[in-house]
Amino acid sequence: MSVKFAVLGHGVVGSGVVELFYKNKKSIEKRAGTEMDIKYILDLRDFPDSPYKDKFTKDFNDILNDDEVTSVAECMGGVEPAFTFVKSCLEKGKSVSTSNKELVAEKGDILLRAAKEHNCNFFFEASVGGAIPIIRPLHKCLAANDIEKVAGILNGTTNFILTKMYNENMPFSEALSLAQKLGYAEKDPTADIEGHDACRKICIISSLVFGKHVYPKDVYTKGISQIELCDVAAADVLGYTIKLLASVRKTAGGKILPAVMPTLLPYESIMSGVNDVFNAVLVYGDGIDQAMFYGRGAGKLPTASAVMGDVIEAVKHKVTVFSQSWDSSEDNSFIDSIDNLSARWYFRVPLGTASPEGSYEHENGISYITENSLTFKEASEKAAALNAAAFMPVFE
Amino acid sequence: MSVKFAVLGHGVVGSGVVELFYKNKKSIEKRAGTEMDIKYILDLRDFPDSPYKDKFTKDFNDILNDDEVTSVAECMGGVEPAFTFVKSCLEKGKSVSTSNKELVAEKGDILLRAAKEHNCNFFFEASVGGAIPIIRPLHKCLAANDIEKVAGILNGTTNFILTKMYNENMPFSEALSLAQKLGYAEKDPTADIEGHDACRKICIISSLVFGKHVYPKDVYTKGISQIELCDVAAADVLGYTIKLLASVRKTAGGKILPAVMPTLLPYESIMSGVNDVFNAVLVYGDGIDQAMFYGRGAGKLPTASAVMGDVIEAVKHKVTVFSQSWDSSEDNSFIDSIDNLSARWYFRVPLGTASPEGSYEHENGISYITENSLTFKEASEKAAALNAAAFMPVFE
Numbered sequence A, B: 001m002s003v004k005f006a007v008l009g010h011g012v013v014g015s016g017v018v019e020l021f022y023k024n025k026k027s028i029e030k031r032a033g034t035e036m037d038i039k040y041i042l043d044l045r046d047f048p049d050s051p052y053k054d055k056f057t058k059d060f061n062d063i064l065n066d067d068e069v070t071s072v073a074e075c076m077g078g079v080e081p082a083f084t085f086v087k088s089c090l091e092k093g094k095s096v097s098t099s100n101k102e103l104v105a106e107k108g109d110i111l112l113r114a115a116k117e118h119n120c121n122f123f124f125e126a127s128v129g130g131a132i133p134i135i136r137p138l139h140k141c142l143a144a145n146d147i148e149k150v151a152g153i154l155n156g157t158t159n160f161i162l163t164k165m166y167n168e169n170m171p172f173s174e175a176l177s178l179a180q181k182l183g184y185a186e187k188d189p190t191a192d193i194e195g196h197d198a199c200r201k202i203c204i205i206s207s208l209v210f211g212k213h214v215y216p217k218d219v220y221t222k223g224i225s226q227i228e229l230c231d232v233a234a235a236d237v238l239g240y241t242i243k244l245l246a247s248v249r250k251t252a253g254g255k256i257l258p259a260v261m262p263t264l265l266p267y268e269s270i271m272s273g274v275n276d277v278f279n280a281v282l283v284y285g286d287g288i289d290q291a292m293f294y295g296r297g298a299g300k301l302p303t304a305s306a307v308m309g310d311v312i313e314a315v316k317h318k319v320t321v322f323s324q325s326w327d328s329s330e331d332n333s334f335i336d337s338i339d340n341l342s343a344r345w346y347f348r349v350p351l352g353t354a355s356p357e358g359s360y361e362h363e364n365g366i367s368y369i370t371e372n373s374l375t376f377k378e379a380s381e382k383a384a385a386l387n388a389a390a391f392m393p394v395f396e
Helices: A012-023 A025-032 A060-064 A082-091 A101-117 A135-139 A156-168 A172-181 A196-210 A229-238 A300-316 A376-386 B012-023 B025-032 B060-064 B082-091 B101-117 B135-139 B156-168 B172-181 B196-210 B229-238 B300-316 B376-386
Strands: A002-008 A035-042 A069-074 A095-098 A147-153 A240-251 A255-266 A278-285 A289-296 A342-349 A360-362 A365-369 A390-394 B002-008 B035-042 B069-074 B095-098 B147-153 B240-250 B256-266 B278-285 B289-296 B342-349 B360-362 B365-369 B390-394
Touching (some): A002 A060, A002 A300, A012 A025, A012 A035, A012 A300, A025 A300, A082 A095, A082 A101, A095 A101, A101 A196, A135 A196, A135 B135, A147 A196, A156 A172, A156 A229, A156 A278, A196 A240, A196 A255, A229 A240, A229 A342, A229 A365, A342 A376, A376 A390, B002 B012, B002 B300, B012 B025, B012 B035, B012 B300, B025 B035, B025 B300, B035 B060, B069 B082, B069 B300, B082 B101, B095 B101, B095 B300, B101 B196, B135 B196, B147 B196, B229 B240, B229 B360, B342 B376, B376 B390
Parallel strands (some): A002 A069, A255 A390, B002 B035, B069 B095, B256 B390
Antiparallel strands (some): A147 A240, A147 A278, A278 A289, A289 B289, A342 A390, A360 A365, B147 B240, B147 B278, B360 B365
């Protein structure tokens, strides 16, 4: 018997899924333990030159009402109509694999519940870290660990820009233009640059690791648009690199503290070597100490590869994988305030300000890293009092 | 109903499994979806002060013949009696999770077949890369990929020694003594230093990725005992670090070429930042491009964490996970000769030898990297002709 699946959306990722499936069909079928084929591709556009043009439909109901289709790959992006489509599929018992981080970050709990109730699966490996296997290792291989902290470079666009600023002294605006030219950044780059994309991904990781849905609106998020070349250069002199870091950690009183902000990483940290469009996720557990997952966080085939891996899993698992799930959150009281984030901090203060030993004086001010930890609240107050042009936490 | 499992061996890893299980019992049971407990711990020694002393037995048959025990964690090490014990368990339908790389590298195909025939699982995540989830991501998340190459730093002891040679200019013998003092190296360090440990691990990875059992005896293996400080220093000047690299790649004619040898990694490579006792595995696939998995490759709790993760998987999967498997190999004709390995090469030739532009002259000779690729055979011949004191491949 041949298993039939459908692909929703024929954009970059969706077309990648089709391409990768037919390229590696034989080995995919071996891994899945059954013959497989794509029965439908949903897209409102026409693709008259596609070798698979017979499979295209513009009507989602063709897929929903075809009982032969037992698995669906959702590669449309955005919350709607993806949410309605995915929910309908799950309610019909069709497993869904998605690359849509916005969907998972906003509606994951509802879709996971629907999957559970209808004995199928909602998988989302591709929604975080593109090709990097992170969702499954987090919930499976690390199942025996008490996870204390997860931190990641989860946005390739900003990492590309920061790498250019570092290695080539290229100003932010120029690096952004280059990223756009190379197709790494959208025309409207806000979601990447201001950290919203990384925020969605850390929401998904936080929800999975700590078991309750974390919404983007509850996560302190600061992007990289205010980072200047002088800060990059000063960090380098002090032995650090600046990365847009998304993190979540356990804090006092059983709370968790997710946040997205530019952060200094010491050169000894393996994550400081994650450059260009690559992503990485570092996980801290009581058993493993630390483990890092690294790879391409975006792109046609890398993301398609993760979606296809999930489709294969869905084909193999006829029942719900209940542990790869989380509950709805009744309120956000389990999320700690950013004010309580404790770290050492990088400050850039005006020339002439009294500054500690080891400070680095340059034409745009004096840069240094505090010897002791301060909370975000204390660091903000200090930054205001010192008239600091920049302050960022140091990762520990 | 409470699921009962047994732990074979109460050495470093086995006692870690017991410790980690009782520490995180509640969350482990949540992940497994059932109550769990350890019913037996097998060891020939007495542990009168253990809080779990009632669970100890010296008779393996207590475990084998107790139908309540459905899962076993094997942490004894060595081929025998581990092989006999594990095979008997599988033949009784008890799933086994092991950290024993020697067992998997020598007998994996037989044990995987026994698991399949008796509808249970033989899991071995902990046998490669300790805490690093690599086996499961390789066979699952990357299922949609055609994997072209896998390369890893798979031995923590040698990586610790090389890191000391690099960062502190510490001679090999002194670094080895320090590793022994810190418990990172055995009294007889041969298996680590000469690459046998890394060889077993690349055998397991090769077997899993390419589907046929690869035996250690068929893998070219060279350790780090001949690396001198002057080579480390020269590599640094040329922009490289030396690591003991275990790798396997597809070669012409459908063959594969596994090998373990000291290898130069360019500083731009993320793997060059893997230091101390940390391990990493870099995977190249047609979909993902590259992905790296990094973490502690050894140690009590890291390894125990991987074993425990497998036990949880075994509890959740009542049927054989058939794709995490490979076939027996009838002969070794699918393994390519090391002679055909193609790479650029590092040479250290005597002072006074004619050498190419960009060479680095130092008191122990002239070090350089060839501009073009040569096969291992060609490089060996060249090394002999030039009377080279050292030659090593460059990783690409």
